[in-house]
Amino acid sequence: MRKATLWNWFWILLGLLYFFLPLLATFHFSLRARKEALSLLAYQQMIEDTRIWQALLYSIQIGLLTIGLGLLLMVPTVYWVHLRARYLRPMIEFFSLLPFVIPAIVLVFGLIRIYSGDPFPLTNTYAGTDFLLIAGYVVLTLPYLYRAIDAGMTAIDVATLTEAAQSLGAGWGTILFRVIVPNLRSAMLGAAFLILAIVLGEFTIASFIVGLRAFGPVIWQVGQNRAYEASALVIFSFLLTWILMALINFVARRAVVTSGPR
C-alpha cells in the first residue's frame, strides 16, 4: 500500500518533469540574449517588434470572427436537430468529427484549389483570403463547437422549453435569444475560448492562405532566425494559452453553479 503510493508519486513527478523541464529550459534560454548575464532583452525585443503584435491582433480578429460565424451556423442547426430531427444526431456528430480525421494540409489544398479561380476567386484579395481562412477555421474547430453546443442543449430539455415558450406566445426569435441561447452561454463561452486558443496557435492553414499576416506563421519565422526572441514568444504564448484555459475552467465552474441539479 505505502509502496504503491510512493510509486504513484514517482510517476507523477516524472510526468511533471517531462512537461516542465523543456519549458523551464526554454524560459532559461530566453533570458540569455546577452552573453554576459541573464536579462529580459529577448522580451524587450519581442515587445518592440510591431510585426508580432500586428499578427497577434490579426489572429485574434480572425479567431473572434471564426467564433461568430461558427456560432451563427451551429446554434440554429443544432437547435433544429434537437427539436425536430434527433435521429440526425449520429450523422451530424460523425461529420463534425471529420476535421480530426482529415489533416489540415489536405483541407488547405482543397480550399486553395477550389477558391483560387473562377467562379470563386477568393485568393486574389485580402478580404477574400481572410474569409477563406475564417471558413477553414470554422471547419477545423467544428468538433469542439458542435460538442459544446450539443452538450449544452442536452443539459436543458430543448423541446419542452420551446413548447412552454410557444404556449406563452413567443415566436422563434424570442425563443432562440431569450430562452435557448441564455442557457447555452457557458457552453458557448467555453468553446469560444478553446477556438481562440486553437486559432492563435494554428500554423498549417494560416501559412498557406495568409502567410505572415497571422500569428502562427510569425512565431515560426521568428524561431527560424532569432532564437532568443522565439523562446520568449513561446513562453508568452504558453502564458496566453494558460490564461485562456483558466478562463474556460472558471466559466465551466460557474456554469455548474448557475444551472444546478436538473
Add this chain to the structure above:
Amino acid sequence: MAFLVLEHVSKRFGNLIAVEDFHLAVEKGEFISLLGPSGCGKTTVLRMIAGFELPTTGRIILEGEDITRVPPNRRNIGMVFQSYALFPNMTVAQNIAFGMRVRREPEHRIRERVDELLALVHLEDKRNSYPHQLSGGQQQRVALARALAIRPRLLLLDEPLSALDAKIRVTLRSEIRAIQRQLGITVIYVTHDQEEALSISDRIVVMRAGKIEQVGTPFQIYNFPQTSFVASFVGMLNTAEAEVLDPQQGLLQLDGAHLLSADPGLRRRKPGERVRLSIRPERISLAGEQLKDNLLQARVEDITFLGAVVRIQLRLGNTLFYMDTFNNPHLALPTIGSTVQVTCSKEAVMVLE
C-alpha cells in the same frame, strides 16, 4: 355552441393511430380530466388542443373559432408540463412575467400581475429564486402561475403532479382545483391516476387505445361504469364470471351460490348465458349488522389494514373477491381462515357490457 369542441379528431403517427374519432364538447369553466393508461393518447389530445400537433382529421373549435391550424403561440392557451419546464436562466418572477413581456405589456402592469400570481400560488418569498433552488412542488406552482399570467382562454395540464411525492400531490391538486374555481377558468387535465381524476374533475373522459371509452361526472364514472374497462380502471373492483338463471328477476349463479342483480342490462340476456359481473368492495358488508338482498358464505383469506379502511379478501368457491369496511376499533374483525356471512344489495351487482 360549447366553449371548446373537439370535432371527431384523429391523429396518426405513420401507421400508429394515437387518437381516433375523439369527439368532446367542453363548457366554459369546466374542469375536464382525460384519464387512461399510459400510451392511450391523452397527451396527444392535449398537444393538438395546444397546437403542437396537427390533427390528421377533425377540427378543434374554441369560442366558435376554428383553431385547428392556428400556431401555438397565437392561441393564448396556457400549458403546464409534467417536467415543469421552467426557464432555468430566469428567476421565478421573470418566469411568470415571460408571457406578458412577449406581449409587450407595460412594466407596471407586469409587476402588479406577478405579485398577484405569487400570492395566488403562495410563493411571495421566492420571487427572486431560480428554478433549481426550488422543490418540485414549488416549481410546479411557478409553472402554474406562469401559465395563468397570460390570462389564457384555456388551461392544459399534462400529468402535472406525476413527478411529485404523494403528500404534495394531494395538497397541490386541491390547490389547483381551488384556483380553477376562483378564476372560473376552463381546464383540461391529463392524468393516469384514477383517484386524482375522481377527486378533481367536473367530468372525466376515460380513454383507451386512442378512443373515448366513457364521459361522465366522477359519480357516474365510478358508480355506473359503462364498460368493463372503465369499471376496472376506475376504483377497486371485483369481477367474476356468472351464469344467468332468470334474466327477468335478475337471478344469477356464481360458484354454486345464487345472486340477485338489479342491473337493467340483464334483461337482454338469455338463461344459461355467461356474463361478467362486478361488485365494488365497499358495497359488500358483514351480514351481522344489516341484511341486504344477497347473502353469501365466504372464507376469510387475508386482511389488509389500509388506515381508515380495512380490506378483507374472501373466497367463494373458486372466486376471490375483496370487501372493504370502515376501520372501527370497537368492532372485532373476523379471523383469517374463518367462514363469514357477507351481504350486498342487488343494486351493487353490475353486469358489464
